[in-house]
Amino acid sequence: MTTDAPIDGSALPAGDRVSGAEALLCVLEAWGVDHVFICPGSTEAAFLDASHDHPGIRFVLTTHESVAVAMADGHARATGRPAVAYLHANVGLANGIGHLYAAELARSPVLLLTGIKPRPLQNRRGFTTTPHMRDYVRQHVKSEWQVLSAGAVAEDAVRALKVAMAEPPGPTWLGVAQDLLEAEVAPPPSSVDRFRFAARTRPDARVLDEAAALLAGAARPLIVAGAELARVGAVSDVVALAERLGAPAVGEDRRTFERSAYPSQHRCSAGLYSSKRACLQTADVVLLAGARSTVAFEPTSSGGMPPAAQVVHLHPDPHEIGRVEGVDVPLVGDAGLGVRDLFDLLRDHRAHASATRFVADARREHTLLSPRPVEDPPLDCPPIRVSQLMRELAACVDEGTTVVGDATTSGGALLEAMPMRHADAFHTTSSGSLGWGMGAALGLALGNPSRRVLAVVGDGVLQFGIQALWTAAHYRIPATFVVVNNRSYAAVGAALRRYGGPAFREGRTFGVDISGPDLAAVAAGFGLSSARIHELSQVRGVVDGFLRNREPGLIEILTDPQDLGP
Template sequence: MLRELGMTRIFGNPGSTELPLFRDYPEDFSYELGLQEAVVVGMADGYAQATRNASFVNLHSAAGVGHAMANIFTAFKNRTPMVITAGQQARSLLQFDPFLHSRDATDLPKPYVKWSCEPARAEDVPQALARAYYIAMQEPRGPVFVSIPADDWDKPCDPIVLRHVGFETRPDPRTLALVGEALDAAQRPAFVVGAAVDRGQAWDAVVALAERHQARVFVAPMSGRCSFPEDHPLFAGFLPAMRERIVQLLGGHDVVFAVGAAAFTYHVEGEGPFVPEGTQLYQLIEDPAIAAWAPVGTAAVGNIRMGVEELLLRPQAVQRPAPERKPAPPVPAAPGAGERMSVAFAMHTLACVRDPHSIIVEEAPSSRPVIQTYLPIFHSATFFTMCSGGLGHSMPAAVGVALARPDSKVIAVIGDGSAMYAIQALWSAANMRLPITFVILKNRRYAALQDFSRVFGYREGEKVEGTELPDIDFVALARGHGCDGVHVQDAAQLAQALRDAIAHPRPIVVEVEVA
């Protein structure tokens, strides 16, 4: 069944209750070993996003699921299709509260799975796995969970006949007509694009619709994918997760169309209106729950690509003048003598030396606004990060993306604090011989928390406890996990070091000292 579904890679870190699954393991299947369960789920997340098919994960009972929960949460927020299985003690032992069993197995990963099941009979396990796949792939996609007692694998059962199940739902045409009429009548429309545009293969359709309406295009707060080319004349930049700033940036637009995005994701308390006065908000989203909590506006629910393509079938709208183009950022200055380079300088240098079709996998939250400014993304499915805010996702996700896209160069841009949440991913990259370039931005602190402390009343320069990092040697960590590594402190050496690392045939860590 898994072979028919194209799920011949199993991502896991095995425990005792999973061992029966791997007897007589077929030669056309591979086992992608991660050294910790959060790494396993992160790899599976990147692989599923890059292949656009559900990945198969095998975890160990309650302890393994517990280790994995941070990245299960992220997979849920990323809308990543994933069939997660976990071992369970033998059914005959469960009444005795045995060692390493999961007492409430189906409740443990909730609420961050779409469906959770421990089949009532061993014979029902294959049918449960088939159902799990269908649910994971149904929009809005996401992870599902099946707990499997160890002795179930030895029970015979009838073979599963896979069925055709539609995973996409066409949005209501009457609601789409309201969206289309509003866009046609708008004087100064704006789009806000989210991760679902790229997930749903709607990139080209959204570009065409934006060009038809000469709409400025903003990126939604906390989007985990790039959904519009950032060198396009209509690209207007990134919205922060702050209500007042969103209203300010969208001011002057009479119609705002949030496509594939929540309207809106906030990170701090705010007050006042949700959209500028006199602005109409419309939304196209594949998740009915997001449509339900949107505080204002009209929402169409269904597949993003289908909805945008239907809007493109409307008669050509009245021609509008092109909006003013977003100015290019200034070239960041090189550091002075004895100074560390800025993140802006490092990212501008990386942008200059990388192939624009290479894939960026990012997890550097404190540097994200600078990365967005100086490391632009131009093509669909070439940028991945987490929609959750949970750390420890992107280093292993880069491994999964590289497995799925062997013909593309994968570059992971990771903060030093983030890297330590899933550093074992380096071993998996080395073990699989994946030529990933890991760029570690080393500022020796949890800078995101220090920057964010002002929101909670900290004074300028006031110490924020627990946010200073020791001088971690990432080159030594890389070599200890089987990867090559290089340390860069001199800004004049960065460009060549990055060129060499990108051309390197094995995984390599580039540790970059930044201010």
């Protein structure tokens, strides 16, 4: 986290009293907040009015609450600083909860502010009031609080931001009634430095010794590199550890994957973890380095870890360790610090010959399992297969490009194809909250403007998050959206296929067909540059041109509607 200068008081109006809204904005400035993603209503008038005296905070208007939350998530991922989304009343809060779940899983320090109707209306069940506002969010945030007095607005905001940034970070919620924002209060303290502190902790030294001994004795060690490594800037550290152990390193399973945490071009890289990969199941020691516990998609009697392996789990959240299956060595602490400590403890280790063979076997298995058609049709021969498209898109991605994935059934092929060069190479969500990628791409672009952003989304995802196109066009945010348009909810079609009932056998698949809209034309109506592609041969030239243009744009690519994915 960067160190920000204390408030110098220059932003405060004359006199010794300020509005609650003014006090809140001063606190946000002190914490280094430079964007507020907001979908306002009448309740937020005082906050909007006070924003004119704070030019250092850019207010970004969205036309749907879910977009504001996803933008805050993306911005927090890009900067590592707290990000703020401001929603309106109970109805607006309800619209943002799906993507709040995404921020929770990503451990993004998002402060979710909600403007609440004046207190005299609340006990009367006035317009857009709810008696238990905190219940909307409590299962997705680290803390939730509704401000009780005007004088507590600044204090409660400081506390919410402190908790959001404390390790492991995550979203917090603060509800503020309209009358409290409008009331006069004393100016907030001139600095919040005493509330900010480094909170990354090392795992217990004795347990680290146990883990190092276990890894040193392993014949077939395996590292699962998780999103926590990327979040704390420890990708190079886990690469060094993999080299020292001579261990294959894989990304998290698709069901928990959030961001790139291991370079796919590295000699120890072996794709993604899956309990279905036979080679990986022969590992004798598994190090879950900053990775979540396994997440099941369907009921199963078997666990996710190799059956005979001893498991070392390193994670800052003790609730994540042993959440599904027991572990042999639990390392509670910062993923980056823990990996560095293990590296130091293994300073004299030399990789076993069996480990070197295991790396080669794991990489060979990954290559064989990669989705490659036996014989590709010509580039100008529709319909376009998803696996072909992802390889073409991967060829457009360079060191300076961040890919945002929200493509549901195309997501597996996207993960396999995209180069994962560093921690900012790829972002996605394991929340299942469709539409997240639309707003998250914009937040990532604003948070790291030196990088190009390529968002690969499904046609269903676009319809969930289409309001993001207005924000992209209005603020000219340079993100390129590639819409994989199979004209269907392919996940529903795939589920019907797996179910194997008469509906699928007879072609009566209700709930799948969402064909009809010309999505490129819709994007043009919002003011974006757009294109519609029918042939694979067009992909590289069009995508390269849009990325170089550094303007908001959308490319609709029509793919095979029968290609339903896994």
